Amino acid sequence: MDLYIERGFDQTTVAQIAQRAGLTERTFFRYFADKREVLFWGSATLQELLVETLEGLPPSLAPIDAVAGALDVIAHGFEERRVFALRRQSVIASNPELQERELIKLESLTVATAQALRSRGASDLVATLSAHAGIAVFKVAFEQWVKDDGQITLAQFITASFTELKSVSAGGS
């Protein structure tokens, strides 16, 4: 990622990345489908962690509260990687292709979350809506956390956004 920041994402070649990491290009492509994937290697782990955490929460929790609880658990792991997260975000923000890849990863996270909620017994509609709302909260909270000066934790932003979601969704009724 240092290279993406030094040279810009578009100007960095797979050959350069492989060299910096001490890999051959062939080995690089064994791990990553393309150079965009380098920035998303943590996505699959994040997704597994979210699903496992959801499975471990009490079945009595309402779906949206289970998603909130699981995201809270995951959020704590982000604090010690804040510097990395900020650098990564600055690279993604500068490139539309990377923003698209991020949308796709978030969609995958939403689908996996909905599946985990169905496994917990939620109906298809409830699982899908809860997953979409929950991942939207995560996205919004993450953007706030990245822009902030680091005094407020990601978990705190997530909690605040879920509270806001409840109020927002209630609408005028």
Place this chain on the structure above:
Amino acid sequence: MDLYIERGFDQTTVAQIAQRAGLTERTFFRYFADKREVLFWGSATLQELLVETLEGLPPSLAPIDAVAGALDVIAHGFEERRVFALRRQSVIASNPELQERELIKLESLTVATAQALRSRGASDLVATLSAHAGIAVFKVAFEQWVKDDGQITLAQFITASFTELKSVSAGGS
């Protein structure tokens, strides 16, 4: 789109599409950036319509209710294009690249909706969360409408999903 259904999306060339439409390839590329865009030419119109409708609704409506109201207005236009919508959806469902393009268009719709809500006076957080929740409802309702036998209108699915969202977001509290 007939060609996409006859031959499959991957097997259809821009030359074939242009020929069928009575255009030169050069003219084709004046209207569409690539052959994926053919399936999304309605997106910009939909987005404009949603923003205009939002702007025309009473300022006293809560943001999420304004989104619900605007989507309800828009949904009615879909009924007479149901056959087209179903055929289009079947092409998109068969191709991951088209699904990605659809995600990007939905994100653009979300960003435009959030902007319209901010113009109505909503805070950044409320506007973003309401837009995400609202467009998620639209997506979920649209998928239900496409799968259904046509007895229930898209507007009815949207209303039901917003009611469910309120209940889902309230959670166990």
